[in-house]
Amino acid sequence: MFSKILLVAALLIPAIAGAGEEAAPTIAANAEAVQGVQTSLDYVWTLVAAALVFFMQAGFALVESGFTRAKSAVNIMMKNLMDFSMGSLFFWAIGFGLMFGATNTGWFGTTGFFLSDFTPGGDPWVLAFWMFQCVFAATAATIVSGAMAERTKFLGYLVYSAALCAFIYPIFGSWAWGSLLNGNGWLEAKGFIDFAGSTVVHSVGGWAALAGAIVLGPRIGKYSKDGKVKAIPGHNIPLAALGVFILWLGWFGFNPGSTTAGNTDIAMIFVNTNLSAAAAAVAAMLTSWIIFKKPEIGMSLNGALAGLVGITAGCANVSPTSSILIGLLSGVLVVLSVMFFDRIKVDDPVGAVSVHGVCGAWGTLAAGLFNMGGVTMAIITTQLIGIIAAFIWAFGAAFILFKLIDLTIGLRVSEEEEIMGVDICEHGGHAYNDFQITK
Amino acid sequence: MFSKILLVAALLIPAIAGAGEEAAPTIAANAEAVQGVQTSLDYVWTLVAAALVFFMQAGFALVESGFTRAKSAVNIMMKNLMDFSMGSLFFWAIGFGLMFGATNTGWFGTTGFFLSDFTPGGDPWVLAFWMFQCVFAATAATIVSGAMAERTKFLGYLVYSAALCAFIYPIFGSWAWGSLLNGNGWLEAKGFIDFAGSTVVHSVGGWAALAGAIVLGPRIGKYSKDGKVKAIPGHNIPLAALGVFILWLGWFGFNPGSTTAGNTDIAMIFVNTNLSAAAAAVAAMLTSWIIFKKPEIGMSLNGALAGLVGITAGCANVSPTSSILIGLLSGVLVVLSVMFFDRIKVDDPVGAVSVHGVCGAWGTLAAGLFNMGGVTMAIITTQLIGIIAAFIWAFGAAFILFKLIDLTIGLRVSEEEEIMGVDICEHGGHAYNDFQITK
Amino acid sequence: MFSKILLVAALLIPAIAGAGEEAAPTIAANAEAVQGVQTSLDYVWTLVAAALVFFMQAGFALVESGFTRAKSAVNIMMKNLMDFSMGSLFFWAIGFGLMFGATNTGWFGTTGFFLSDFTPGGDPWVLAFWMFQCVFAATAATIVSGAMAERTKFLGYLVYSAALCAFIYPIFGSWAWGSLLNGNGWLEAKGFIDFAGSTVVHSVGGWAALAGAIVLGPRIGKYSKDGKVKAIPGHNIPLAALGVFILWLGWFGFNPGSTTAGNTDIAMIFVNTNLSAAAAAVAAMLTSWIIFKKPEIGMSLNGALAGLVGITAGCANVSPTSSILIGLLSGVLVVLSVMFFDRIKVDDPVGAVSVHGVCGAWGTLAAGLFNMGGVTMAIITTQLIGIIAAFIWAFGAAFILFKLIDLTIGLRVSEEEEIMGVDICEHGGHAYNDFQITK
Amino acid sequence: MKKIEAIIKPFKLDELKEALNHLGILGMTATEVKGFGRQKGHMEVYRGAEYEVDFIPKVKVEIITTSEMVDKIVETIISSVNTGKIGDGKIFVLPIDSVCRIRTGERDKDAI
Amino acid sequence: MKKIEAIIKPFKLDELKEALNHLGILGMTATEVKGFGRQKGHMEVYRGAEYEVDFIPKVKVEIITTSEMVDKIVETIISSVNTGKIGDGKIFVLPIDSVCRIRTGERDKDAI
Amino acid sequence: MKKIEAIIKPFKLDELKEALNHLGILGMTATEVKGFGRQKGHMEVYRGAEYEVDFIPKVKVEIITTSEMVDKIVETIISSVNTGKIGDGKIFVLPIDSVCRIRTGERDKDAI
Ligand SMILES: Nc1ncnc2c1ncn2[C@@H]1O[C@H](COP(=O)(O)OP(=O)(O)O)[C@@H](O)[C@H]1O
Ligand SMILES: Nc1ncnc2c1ncn2[C@@H]1O[C@H](COP(=O)(O)OP(=O)(O)O)[C@@H](O)[C@H]1O
Numbered sequence A, B, C: 001m002f003s004k005i006l007l008v009a010a011l012l013i014p015a016i017a018g019a020g021e022e023a024a025p026t027i028a029a030n031a032e033a034v035q036g037v038q039t040s041l042d043y044v045w046t047l048v049a050a051a052l053v054f055f056m057q058a059g060f061a062l063v064e065s066g067f068t069r070a071k072s073a074v075n076i077m078m079k080n081l082m083d084f085s086m087g088s089l090f091f092w093a094i095g096f097g098l099m100f101g102a103t104n105t106g107w108f109g110t111t112g113f114f115l116s117d118f119t120p121g122g123d124p125w126v127l128a129f130w131m132f133q134c135v136f137a138a139t140a141a142t143i144v145s146g147a148m149a150e151r152t153k154f155l156g157y158l159v160y161s162a163a164l165c166a167f168i169y170p171i172f173g174s175w176a177w178g179s180l181l182n183g184n185g186w187l188e189a190k191g192f193i194d195f196a197g198s199t200v201v202h203s204v205g206g207w208a209a210l211a212g213a214i215v216l217g218p219r220i221g222k223y224s225k226d227g228k229v230k231a232i233p234g235h236n237i238p239l240a241a242l243g244v245f246i247l248w249l250g251w252f253g254f255n256p257g258s259t260t261a262g263n264t265d266i267a268m269i270f271v272n273t274n275l276s277a278a279a280a281a282v283a284a285m286l287t288s289w290i291i292f293k294k295p296e297i298g299m300s301l302n303g304a305l306a307g308l309v310g311i312t313a314g315c316a317n318v319s320p321t322s323s324i325l326i327g328l329l330s331g332v333l334v335v336l337s338v339m340f341f342d343r344i345k346v347d348d349p350v351g352a353v354s355v356h357g358v359c360g361a362w363g364t365l366a367a368g369l370f371n372m373g374g375v376t377m378a379i380i381t382t383q384l385i386g387i388i389a390a391f392i393w394a395f396g397a398a399f400i401l402f403k404l405i406d407l408t409i410g411l412r413v414s415e416e417e418e419i420m421g422v423d424i425c426e427h428g429g430h431a432y433n434d435f436q437i438t439k
Numbered sequence D, E, F: 001m002k003k004i005e006a007i008i009k010p011f012k013l014d015e016l017k018e019a020l021n022h023l024g025i026l027g028m029t030a031t032e033v034k035g036f037g038r039q040k041g042h043m044e045v046y047r048g049a050e051y052e053v054d055f056i057p058k059v060k061v062e063i064i065t066t067s068e069m070v071d072k073i074v075e076t077i078i079s080s081v082n083t084g085k086i087g088d089g090k091i092f093v094l095p096i097d098s099v100c101r102i103r104t105g106e107r108d109k110d111a112i
């Protein structure tokens, strides 16, 4: 078999990895070769998982646009495209170094900016690792987009998005995950359990979303003069449902991929992820059925996502049976939470705060409660510390950030623009030319 | 390279798999290490394939909603979400044990319910295997959803869906595939060839769909008073086409993944799967062109699926050239079959019976006819036995089930509700708010 | 663990690959076993990548239909389905042999038609390799579909599509990539760098698209009598955006998969691919913002694709930092190019010529300019030779082909049919029954 | 000449068309409209918020005809779309000054 | 009997409905239309080509009523949908010969 | 005052708009409608079942104007949208009692 990589071999400084395979068979050579193959397998799995997590960007884009109005669909697609595009660049330049660089404080890293840890010919693992972490950062950023839909200035959003990928997410990330590379955070030092990011990714994104929704205020028409909650139905439920299926698929990269190693541990993580999501979707459907007399699809879809977020922290250290319990509770919780935030007049069109913030916190606690290795007061305390730290940091930093944006370039479009729709005003076009739109 | 799994190592009872890699290099250790890496590769491949098969749920949802009316799209999304969510739970609790548990009768398994075969710290293979089998079970369930679209009571559908994943599918599955784990079915004992499930998954789903469509009866307006077939055009062809592409993608997990081993055998399975689908799409297009004077897209899309179903049984034991023949015949067959069922007034809005039932049976026969190792009368007989057994069991059991549902909670919505659309009546909402809908 | 493959073992001539694993552990046996596992990993990775590239077909279908009118959506789906289906068959019968067969001229291969290189029981690598190359061929074919949208006779398109997969693409491919199997092309002999096909796949497709758009002429209404460019807005921007996300995902198979080996080299290719796409999306958005005063989504989406095409040639031999530069330039270039072709009255509804043709050429040059191993005049010259050869061959051959089709079966529908829409005239149906369409 | 406007339930359009054809009516124009009236709408729920949909999809059919035909047409409409249920709709008759066929310039009677 | 046609800004429909209900108007028919008038449209851009959208989404509300009610209704419409901005719309009053309720065959006053 | 209703082929709307503007007509309202008439529809096929589509997409343009302008406008419409093919459409002229501009309350002539 002729590997195309040889085509560029002459151009590449180092010998091609894996060349060792051709070495004369000695015990040592074999041992090394086995290592080499396992390493290759780790790369393949980690990067395949990264690709799946990347695809979650599409899932978020679809869920968010499906749950909002036709006149905002272009804007949501642009926000999701830019979350990932700008996020990749800012995480490359700044975020990755803050999150995984060496640190003596345990509060943020100070090395490895601009992927400087990689030298052509050197160990490419840092690249595989960066790729996987990059899609995680962008996920945190994109969570916020839905909660701020239909009324946010595009420029203001871009500034927020860059800041989250460059600072807010990585700094918290360094506390919990820094030691995965060169860092070493104060939170992980305490034994904080958050295998794939219920808190690090989802709560951080969810609490930032809460800050954004609060600073923005509700969409025109979301609350009647007499303060009653008015429904603003989403314009494309099939797209939203497709988005949820894509997110579920992406989570099979998000959770098991967090091993960043192609080993047998991923089996249980797959199963736990799936069972929690399934249980949560069913629980949310039943809850909505009981409360609204109909099995409502918006809540059922949110339910599946709630179960995925809920199991993210504990997917590697709870049993499949526990995963079902975690999912069931996530499904009930998300419905009640969505209704709660509606009540207190926080207009979150897609339920991002409830799904990612609230269920992320719940999942982090659950990772301690259902720990297969047994639960101690110490574990619970650490989990709570992490949960609270995430809220204080993410909500606080995002709140200040949004206020600053509001005072400077402006965060919200004018009333007239909002009625016309952000698509025309911010992007000069419509999502559905050719269709008769009724709102 | 620092594996995140170590973060939870302290919490996990067993030593982490693959730790053996660090053992002092001896011949035995190396041999074991190689085995370990191959095992890891098998896990990675099986679970990546499972993720692809999971994604087929989205494909089915899109094909079904695209081929039906806008007023039923929410209901179809809910059905597909719940097929998989409830299916996962019921397959976990009951189905998996019936299908793969130990058996002395050869008719159904009696162990391994609630994933009891897995013990924390024990061999996690059963989890990887469960995950792969779970997405198969849900596939069988979701096939039926399309054939019963636009007129089925949601609650009645949920009962059916649970029953299929818990009993109908697993029991047949145990006859043909039980020995893949702890079972040992009477059909596989005869040497029945159905590598990836033309019969086990698709025909079983297809014949259940036939039973459902018959018990329900046609949609209002599908047949004029004078008995002429009236078209009820699907509302979103691009969604349906996307669904077919997604299903085709998923089949690259469905067929090659059925090796549940990461080895070189998957290459031929990939090629066969692809060539059969391609040939069938072309054949169906040409057939529709000849019969209707236009290359019709609905039939062409069904054709691709027919080719995928047709090669599923024989993908590992027929040649690429044979795969093309199998596909060509599947493509012609599906068009004629769809027209036939329309004629006899079985209203199957998406062609599920023809694609999965009829072409599943054809594919199972073809797996014998085109067997690379040569064909014998015995092989054909066994294939026919399997095909017939599937029809009797799946159609019979499903027919009784649907009749029971109809007599108890009711299977079909009222005429008024059907005219309004199941979305509003069953779920209290529309799929396309903001759009002017004309039906 | 019981591999299902054993079910058909009796039927398969050769012993199952990997059986060697059970051999008594000797040094030689271990060495061989390691090789076996690495080989299996290469298969798994190559085929997973092929699946991702296959999925790009869906991405193209969505981008093309999203950027055109509702009345052409059925036709575009049919064209994309058939590009891949017929393409697979013609590449199997003819293309693969021409591209990778043995050759003594260096201009085209003459062996391996109908996959004759594969013998049951023989080395299945040729099948894995065929699968990967097949999805590449179909990609080249499908690029053209968008540029010819909304006005092309379906039959004429099918003839073109078959010819491209059977002759135009493979012949050029044999010049640059033939030696990946049994061939040995004149261009690769010069050391032409095109790792994953900026030129071989994208420019070839892009220049063929240019020929098609020129021979067809612009859509009715694209230019006013006084020659002003008139906008014909796409009908479904969210679909187009989803298509771009899917294409981006597929590119994680397209570029890293081109190693056709599961090794550590893929890490840098992943990172380069992602950074270039991200940079290009941002650059295109900013460019459109500056020129049109609004961040326009059509251009931003094209930008992401431009960055992906731009890095395809050099993804394995340029640094991540260079990838960002390549992407930034691709993003600016594509916007200017789209406007340029609009000016000169080449009506390319989706920007296929600019994205694939122009940015493919740029990327091929950039692969030389930013070569990590250093750049020489010789390298640049070779790159330019390849770029020019691609233009002459692809544009020339396609132009003649389209002219011939036009003179024989006809390439363009009648004015009346174009106004009614190709969906009804060519396929006898609509994409969006149930919706009120306004154009 | 007169213009007859009938607001009917959407799924009755085909039956109405056939009935009018039998009457020899060779032309009509249909419009998707939303009606508010005695026929109460229904509650819908979206993500926990209930809301009433009181504008119900209807189809408005416009028929230009001669004064003589009016009564016949009105009867035909009633008999073909009447379901006896609230929401069946209304028929309005309006005066028309003149009619013209664009293609030929024919006027009034000859134009329909 | 008269027919009142009001062309209004879409987001004003609910307010108009409520205002008319208070007036005791129990029926109306709404249609999505596109309006061209003094209210200038806006420029849009698509893939580099700018174009003006001068047909603006409006809603046409039709109300059949007795001659006596016309003025009240017109005033109510004006007061409830007037924003003082260009594009608020128009009200047209047309004569009607007869009205009929399909369900019952009732005529004129009784039909509305 | 009069109301002119023209049913035309959709792709002719822009030409009609321009022609009317040249005539100094500053306002009109367009509605998507479906027309049944002499222009026969076409057969379509869906998954093996053929069916005739006999309601063809048309656009209805409504223009309120003074009685004097009616003839000019009708001629303009004919000349600008006539293709000589069946299905070009119809023009109807209806009497209007009164017109009112919501924004200002202006009446009749001043309102348009
Ligand atoms: N006063 C009115 N003006 C205009 N349209 C009306 C009026 N009253 C009713 N309609 C139309 O007629 C439809 C049916 O009227 P409704 O009162 O619901 O039932 P019914 O026709 O049986 O009395 C309404 O949906 C509305 O479109
Ligand atoms: N002469 C007319 N005939 C029919 N409709 C008209 C006419 N003039 C205006 N309209 C309708 O009224 C709407 C508002 O009119 P416009 O001139 O834009 O603002 P205003 O109502 O404030 O004068 C237009 O969008 C159009 O739908």
Ligand SMILES: Nc1ncnc2c1ncn2[C@@H]1O[C@H](COP(=O)(O)OP(=O)(O)O)[C@@H](O)[C@H]1O
Pocket (backbone or CB within 6 Å): D026, D027, D028, D029, D030, D062, D063, D064, D065, D101, D102, D103, D112, F007, F034, F035, F036, F037, F038, F039, F040, F056, F058, F085, F086, F087, F088, F089, F090
């Ligand atoms: N009697 C009628 N009443 C209302 N609308 C009509 C009538 N006759 C025709 N139309 C409208 O005019 C359109 C064109 O009429 P048609 O008979 O098809 O062609 P032509 O205008 O050339 O005679 C039809 O599609 C329909 O919308």
